[in-house]
Amino acid sequence: MLKPEQVKRILIIRLAPLGETVLTTPVIRALRQHFQDAYIAYMVAPTREDLVSANPRLDEVLTYQASVPKLIYQIARRKFQMAVILQPTFRLVVHTFLARIPFRVGFETNSGGKKLLNIAVPNNTAQHETQRYLDVVRALGVEITDDEPEVFVNSEGKAWIDNFLKIKKLNDGKPIIGLNPGAATVYRRWHASKFAILGDRLHKMYGAHIVITTGPREGELANQVAAPMSHSPIIVNQTTPMQLAALLKRCNLYISNDTGPMHLSTAVKTPTVALFGASNLIQWAPPWDRHAVVAREACEFMKTLSSKEWDAHPDRARENFKAITPDAVMATVEKLAW
Numbered sequence: 001m002l003k004p005e006q007v008k009r010i011l012i013i014r015l016a017p018l019g020e021t022v023l024t025t026p027v028i029r030a031l032r033q034h035f036q037d038a039y040i041a042y043m044v045a046p047t048r049e050d051l052v053s054a055n056p057r058l059d060e061v062l063t064y065q066a067s068v069p070k071l072i073y074q075i076a077r078r079k080f081q082m083a084v085i086l087q088p089t090f091r092l093v094v095h096t097f098l099a100r101i102p103f104r105v106g107f108e109t110n111s112g113g114k115k116l117l118n119i120a121v122p123n124n125t126a127q128h129e130t131q132r133y134l135d136v137v138r139a140l141g142v143e144i145t146d147d148e149p150e151v152f153v154n155s156e157g158k159a160w161i162d163n164f165l166k167i168k169k170l171n172d173g174k175p176i177i178g179l180n181p182g183a184a185t186v187y188r189r190w191h192a193s194k195f196a197i198l199g200d201r202l203h204k205m206y207g208a209h210i211v212i213t214t215g216p217r218e219g220e221l222a223n224q225v226a227a228p229m230s231h232s233p234i235i236v237n238q239t240t241p242m243q244l245a246a247l248l249k250r251c252n253l254y255i256s257n258d259t260g261p262m263h264l265s266t267a268v269k270t271p272t273v274a275l276f277g278a279s280n281l282i283q284w285a286p287p288w289d290r291h292a293v294v295a296r297e298a299c300e301f302m303k304t305l306s307s308k309e310w311d312a313h314p315d316r317a318r319e320n321f322k323a324i325t326p327d328a329v330m331a332t333v334e335k336l337a338w
Helices: 018-023 025-034 068-076 088-097 129-139 154-168 192-206 220-224 239-250 260-268 314-322 326-335
Strands: 009-013 041-043 059-064 083-085 103-107 119-121 175-179 209-213 234-236 253-257 272-276 291-296
Touching: 009 025, 009 088, 009 239, 018 025, 018 129, 018 260, 025 041, 025 129, 068 088, 083 088, 083 129, 088 103, 103 129, 154 239, 175 192, 175 260, 192 209, 192 220, 192 326, 209 220, 209 239, 220 234, 239 260, 253 260, 253 326, 260 272, 272 326, 291 314
Parallel strands: 009 041, 009 083, 041 059, 083 103, 103 119, 175 209, 175 253, 209 234, 253 272, 272 291
Antiparallel strands: none
C-alpha cells in the first residue's frame, strides 16, 4: 500500500450529472485528510466545474476533453502519480494508463474488469452512492471520518445571491423556502398542483417567501406550480450550478423531487425534504441529519430497482407520488429542525 508521503500528485476523475458529482465530494475531503501535502486535481464533465471549483481541498479542476490526444496530453503533462477513477468506465482507465499515471485505483469496469487497475474495487450499488465512491478510497487504506457531501460557494456566487435577494426583495428577514418540482423524467415528479398547494400552505404558516427552482427547459413546469397559487412565488430557472448553490445555501428549507438540486441542497447544508416515488431509497435518499424523506412505504421497488429499471414501471411511480399528500409533506416539515 502506498504511504501518504509517497504520493505527491493525485487525479480524481468522475464524469457525471449534477447530483452524482456532488455526491463524490466526500472523496475529495477524505483524500485531502490522508494525503495532506499532495497536489489534488479533479477532472469533471463539462459544465460541472462550478460544483467543485471553490472546494478549498482541491488544487486544480480540469474539464474532460472530447479530443483524446488533447485529453491524454492534458493529463500526462501534469505528471500525476495516482488516478482515482470514480466510475466503472474502462475508457477512463485506459486514458490514465496512456497518460502514464503509474498507480490507478477504481471500480472493476463493465468491459475491462480489473484490467489496468492496480486496485480494482467491486462496484457495489446496493448502498448509498456516497458510500460506493468512498469504497474506492477505503481500498487505499484511507479512514473515512465524514461522509456528508459539501459544495462551496465562491465570491462571485455570493455577490450574485446578494444582488438577487435585493432585487427580488427577499432580504427582509422572512424565511425563504425553495420548491423544486422538476426531474429528469415526468414520472419522477410529484404533481405540480400539489407543489402549488404546499407552497401556499408554507407561506401561510411560516410567512415565508416561496422560490420555485427548475431547470432551463422546465419553465412551463414552474408556471404550472405558480399559476394556481394565491401567493406569488419567485421563479428561478436560468442559473449556473454555482448560482443555484448560492441560492440554496440562503434558503431556510428546500423541498424537492429526487434530482440533482436536491443533492446540491444537502451539500450546502440547507435542511431538505426529498420526495421519492421512482428512485432507490437506499442508493439516493439523503441519510444525514437536517434532512428528511417522504415516500410511499409500501413500495418495495424503491429498495430494489435501479434508476434505469424504473423506466419500465412509470405507472408504479405515479401511484407512489399520488400517495404523497401535501399534508404528509407539511407534517414532515413541522418535525424537521430548520
